[in-house]
Amino acid sequence: MAGIRDPLVEDPPPSRFDPEELDIFATIPEAARTAPTIQWESSADSFLQTGKLHPKFLLLGLSGISANLIHHLPDKILLGTILLPGKLPIKKSGEHSPLDKVANIYTCSSCQSLIIVSVQYHVAEEGAYLWTRTLFQVIKPERVLILGLTPIYHFRGKLSSDEPSYFLLETDHQKLEGTADLTTSKEKTEDVKPLAPYYPSGSLVDGLAAALLTYCQLRGLRGRLLLTWPAEDYRVAQMLAATLTNVLRLIPEGSNVKFLESAKHLSKKPASLNNLYI
């Protein structure tokens, strides 16, 4: 029955101490020892400056919905791929799919001050540090926006599968600017409510999303993590598309990026069918 937890058979919550993690002679996982590599496409040559990209805005899509939105952007240009340790380059002819286990780096022909990274594979938490370092060694953004999925196992509140929810975490430097741009409305009035409240105190985000935002905080970048729930909901996709449209107005040619058009490609599923079978 939903909501009733069985303490006898359930694993302990992930926040508690696990003695097996303290095998001091265990081999450190490869993900924590070996950094990923970046394979650049020939199209990246005209964008790279001394081997690095310097966008006004870096958008990272870590959730399934964000991967779909990015996938349907009409004018994106593939610049490169981030390969996990031990993985061979994937040479795929034809169109990429949001289900491919890849992490691709894009820009848009209509807005070249925007770099988009769509992460469509799982990055092990012990590998998140090196993955983040590898990314920021070659991409030097002025602003960062990370789109992630609310981690239900670390969330200390109630999440409904019927109602979309959105939460925000941001760096100190970003916080100084306020959240007026983080809205779905085009209006610029004081009555416009910011889209997302801050993530509840006591709840945590881990993994790659946390590593990315931590890097931004420690390096004094303007960074945000926008968490959405549920994982598959057309309303979330619509909201993200509208929010991104507003946020990107901050950068040159940002209004040219067609996230609203991209959202139209996503199928409309009635909310009642979301997560019908758990």
Next chain:
Amino acid sequence: MEYIEAPGRADLRLPPALILPALSLGNVGQLATDLLISEPSVVKAGYLDDPYVLPCVGNDPVGPEPVGNLTVALEVFEDVKNGLTIVQQRSPVVKGAIVEYAKHVAEWAETIGVKEVLILSGIDSGKRERKEMTEGPQIYYVTNDTETSVFEQLGWKVLQHSEAVNRADRLLQGPTEEVDGWTDENYYATQPFSLMYSCCKERGLKVTCLLTFCAEGDNISDAFFVVDSLRRYLHQKKGLNIERTPITVPLSWATVYGPPTDDTIW
């Protein structure tokens, strides 16, 4: 491990007395540290960037209101009033990397001029001597401080397996046949507090571990006990007028053991 100062903290030296939580059963060290950094006199001094601490972020866990101040896995605080440097660790260490992490912390502590380290930790209550089980909460200590009279005055007891803790010195060099099997000696030698203790000793720092036996569960009372004991030590040893200050409970503790029950099922 890299230390990154918070804005406005450039060139400000941290106090030479450092408080470190060690990962342990019951998360007692970390819970106690949460109480310490909730004091109004504590400010965030900076961040520690270490490749072996798993990443995590959250909204301000201390409060009184969650206004969106970002918290990350490894943060450094200064208790301005009482002259303490406090590190809070909010996530585990990469499996197999606890020795490396302990070395990094000790190296950083030496670099910033730390002279004394106090490590807070819990110990599995199943390891407690049976004859002491009726005695209630008790602080045990391990120290390389030659002046131990203050600990006796406070009623603390020397950890009976102190020799095992000192064996951690040899574990820092790598795998050894001595650690074979799950004995009490091996348990104490391989605990994070032992490794951090050994690494700090190796750096010439004065280091004391404050330990309390606990069981996994609601360990808030254990955290209060450790903080109260620490305060009495600081008052006794350093003359700090700290022990009478009310302890502030962090905002995040409202859900520290999970979300509220789902009443909608009734």
